[in-house]
Amino acid sequence: MKTAFITGITGQDGAYLAKFLLEKGYRVIGLVPRRSTSNLWRLEYLQIADDVEWKEGDLLDLSSLTRAIKAAKPDEVYNLAAQSFVGSSWEQPILTAQVTGMGVLHVLEAIRETDPGIRMYQASSSELYGLIQEPQQSEKTPFYPRSPYAVSKLFGYWMTKNYRESFHMYTCNGILFNHESPLRGPEFVTRKVTQAVARIATQKQKELRLGNIHAKRDWGFAGDFVEAMWLMLQQQKPEDYVIATGKTTTVEEMCKVAFDYVGLNYLDYLVIDPDLYRPAEVDVLLGNPAKAKRELGWSPKTTWEELIHMMVEADLQRMGK
Ligand code: NDP
Ligand code: GDR
CATH class of the missing domain: 3.40.50.720 (NAD(P)-binding Rossmann-like Domain)
Known part of the structure; x- marks a missing residue:
């Protein structure tokens, strides 16, 4: 062992x-x-x-x-x-x-x-x-x-x-x-969004405040x-x-997919808060996992849309829905 x-x-x-x-x-x-x-x-x-x-x-x-x-x-x-x-x-x-x-x-x-x-x-x-x-x-x-x-x-x-x-x-x-995952800390943007979606869908929250929604990440x-x-x-x-997955998406698009999952329009809830902008931003990340695939035989199994749905679902469950 x-x-x-x-x-x-x-x-x-x-x-x-x-x-x-x-x-x-x-x-x-x-x-x-x-x-x-x-x-x-x-x-x-x-x-x-x-x-x-x-x-x-x-x-x-x-x-x-x-x-x-x-x-x-x-x-x-x-x-x-x-x-x-x-x-x-x-x-x-x-x-x-x-x-x-x-x-x-x-x-x-x-x-x-x-x-x-x-x-x-x-x-x-x-x-x-x-x-x-x-x-x-x-x-x-x-x-x-x-x-x-x-x-x-x-x-x-x-x-x-x-x-x-x-x-x-x-x-x-x-x-x-x-x-990311349902176990992601709530301070990170995906979980902040999926938790907000679940809270808004159960009338526990009214709006979602975010910073730079144009940043792109390979989730x-x-x-x-x-x-x-x-x-x-x-x-x-x-x-x-x-x-990495080799795909990149904006924070805004991720937000849309999360709200769509519960039949809500993200534009009705999203508030841009300049205080949430970072002093220096990483605008875009897109990984090339070719070496890992070639040498480790590793490739991702979950798409970012499936991931966001999984996270919203878990947060809805936590809200008792
Ligand atoms: P988390 O923030 O969820 O976990 C960090 C862990 O570090 C916690 O268990 C925390 O314990 C522990 N820790 C913090 N300070 C100390 C300390 N002084 N001594 C011992 N333990 C400490 O991070 P993730 O699980 O998301 O990430 C894991 C690692 O991977 C991190 O190093 C992160 O920087 C790196 N990483 C993460 C990525 C991601 O997207 N998740 C991407 C690339 C790298 P406690 O909660 O008790 O403080
Ligand atoms: P990141 O993750 O900084 O990429 O680091 P995070 O989810 O915090 O930010 C991603 C992007 O979203 C933008 N953003 C916001 N971010 C947060 N947290 N809250 C907001 O309200 C918000 N609005 C917009 C950010 O500006 C950023 O561009 C994570 C961590 O897990 C690191 O430990 C890890 O090394 C990297 O991913 C890869």
């Missing part, structure tokens, strides 16, 4: 990945930082909260992280923990740099100290591309990060690559484009994307991979 150690296990991807690995027969151990209230709702939603083991620790505290990894003796480490909301990274840039950037180095050091043979996945991001240099972004496209979050992820990306080249460690960057389903994380750690040699 293989053992996987997941940081960020209480987040969206952590929950789906834990479920995926448990179904593969893995022993799954999660790093959980101390919080004043329990944060296990996603694992409970997927009915796996009792099937994972826990180690208390924080990405900012190298000693707790090293102790946890030494005790877990994992074959694979998935580093998903981060301050992951781009918007908050302008409000808390230093914390973001510490967790999302330096945190990666802590994980690499903890592995190097424990057993450099442990394989490691780093949750890199399409936000690295930022101000895009090419219309469709691949592993070869240059980076131009546009937020403290993206700059922090860039540090993590290069550290992951550097430890691979310096110490011959099996470390991979998954450059994942946006992926996939988190449940599909976690398989690619695992596949990256099962290869002969470690490499970096873009994981």
Whole structure:
């Protein structure tokens, strides 16, 4: 039986990945930082909260992280923990740099100290591309990060690559484009929209306030994307991979599809709020997942329209409808 150690296990991807690995027969151990209230709702939603083991620790505290990894003796480490909301990274840039950037180095050091043979996945991001240099972004496209979050992820990306080249460690960057699900945090735009649609349809909310609705994103389903994380750690040699759907859509179009699902016209509810515009925007992202398809045999199964319908449906269920 293989053992996987997941940081960020209480987040969206952590929950789906834990479920995926448990179904593969893995022993799954999660790093959980101390919080004043329990944060296990996603694992409970997927009915796996009792099937994972826990180690208390924080990405900012190298000693707790090293102790946890030494005790877990994992074959694979998935580093998903981060301050992951781009918007908050302008409000808390230093914390973001510490967790999302330096945190990666802590994980690499903890592995190097424990057993450099442990394989490691780093949750890199399409936000690295930022101000895009090419219309469709691949592993070869240059980076131009546009937020403290993206700059922090860039540090993590290069550290992951550097430890691979310096110490011959099996470390991979998954450059994942946006992926969503019913377990997405409500601050991200897809879930903000699907939750609003469900609340408006049940007369609990009157309007939906958004910022830049012209931004375009390549949206996939988190449940599909976690398989690619695992596949990256099962290869002969470690490499970096873009994981995306290869389709891009505006926030406005996504909004229309969500409202259409319940028979409402989004134009009757949408309010543009200039306060929700970001100091620097990533206007368009469109990934090229050809390498992942060719080398990992991975391709997405869910279209963005199916994803948005799934999310509205889940939010309607939560509203008791
Ligand atoms: P979430 O925000 O849902 O989850 C983040 C996780 O990190 C939570 O479990 C959180 O725990 C944990 N965490 C935060 N700070 C610390 C800390 N100091 N020590 C230990 N754990 C901590 O993110 P997602 O699941 O959506 O994303 C997973 C990873 O993938 C992130 O690194 C994200 O940046 C990256 N990514 C995500 C994409 C997406 O579209 N979802 C696309 C590309 C990359 P708690 O809630 O208790 O704070
Ligand atoms: P993103 O996701 O920044 O791409 O990062 P988010 O859903 O927050 O924003 C997507 C786009 O929508 C625009 N937008 C709004 N966004 C939010 N959150 N709220 C609004 O009201 C709103 N109005 C318009 C944004 O300006 C943006 O252009 C996500 C995170 O999961 C990162 O961790 C990950 O690395 C990237 O995806 C890939």
